Amino acid sequence: MSLPELDPVIHAPKRLMAMAILANTEFATFQFLKDRLDLTDSDLSKQMSTLVSAGYVKAKKRGRGPGSVTTYLMTAQGDRAYRAHRKALFAMLGEDS
Amino acid sequence: MESTEDWAEQIRALERSEAAPYIDQPTSSAWLAPAFGAWSAVYVAAFALWNVSTALFILSMLGLSALIGFFLGWYMRRFGALPMPGRGNPPPEIRREYRLYAAGVLVVAALVVLAWWAAGLAVASATAFVLVTAGYMLYAHRYERAASAVRERLQ
Numbered sequence: 001m002s003l004p005e006l007d008p009v010i011h012a013p014k015r016l017m018a019m020a021i022l023a024n025t026e027f028a029t030f031q032f033l034k035d036r037l038d039l040t041d042s043d044l045s046k047q048m049s050t051l052v053s054a055g056y057v058k059a060k061k062r063g064r065g066p067g068s069v070t071t072y073l074m075t076a077q078g079d080r081a082y083r084a085h086r087k088a089l090f091a092m093l094g095e096d097s
Numbered sequence: 098m099e100s101t102e103d104w105a106e107q108i109r110a111l112e113r114s115e116a117a118p119y120i121d122q123p124t125s126s127a128w129l130a131p132a133f134g135a136w137s138a139v140y141v142a143a144f145a146l147w148n149v150s151t152a153l154f155i156l157s158m159l160g161l162s163a164l165i166g167f168f169l170g171w172y173m174r175r176f177g178a179l180p181m182p183g184r185g186n187p188p189p190e191i192r193r194e195y196r197l198y199a200a201g202v203l204v205v206a207a208l209v210v211l212a213w214w215a216a217g218l219a220v221a222s223a224t225a226f227v228l229v230t231a232g233y234m235l236y237a238h239r240y241e242r243a244a245s246a247v248r249e250r251l252q
Contacts (some may be wrong), residue, residue: 016110020112020115020117021117024119024181028177029177029178032178045241057212093105093108
């Protein structure tokens with residue numbers, strides 16, 4: 001197993017953790033991800049924008065103003081990429097995924 | 098170049114993140130079990146409409162399905178994320194509870210049908226209320242215990 005098999009978009013730890021959460025839920029709110037990943041608003045926004053641009057995640061916004069809620073869900077493309085990346089990661093350590 | 102320790106740490110962190118939607122949930126509210134029980138009782142009772150009007154029966158089924166759909170949507174938005182059964186990588190402790198839950202649903206459904214056949218729809222509806230309420234309470238208790246075990250393991 002060699003390094004090029006790891007997805008460079010997902011390999012960044014913060015994005016990998018966000019993808020790990022999204023792979024196990026229908027959707028997650030901005031606040032849920034922020035609390036679990038212990039990131040600032042701007043850092044999380046930046047990480048999620050990268051995942052959205054790659055087509056791995058979709059963002060949805062409900063409501064307007066201070067009461068609005070942004071939720072993220074993983075796309076089928078993101079799901080495939082995450083599973084492949086996860087498999088490669090486990091294979092590097094010789095563990096079963 | 099990342100070391101084996103780096104990869105191992107990444108995998109542990111990944112497992113903690115994957116487990117988050119399953120274990121970072123609030124304890125089940127006391128009203129939830131009787132609410133599910135009442136919903137099930139009404140669902141079973143609605144079959145009485147079959148002989149009254151097919152359209153009314155279908156409408157009641159759609160209404161009850163919409164109600165549970167709205168509730169789940171509200172619950173998910175309130176808590177930020179809920180696990181998605183059938184995808185992802187649930188921790189083994191949680192996966193075991195899911196399997197027991199699925200088996201429990203089949204047993205409850207069979208007993209409700211049996212009650213209907215033996216004693217009629219009213220008794221079947223009451224049976225659904227009791228079994229679903231008790232069953233959900235038991236499931237919630239077991240799930241919380243499993244979630245605690247996962248939290249401890251991944252600490």
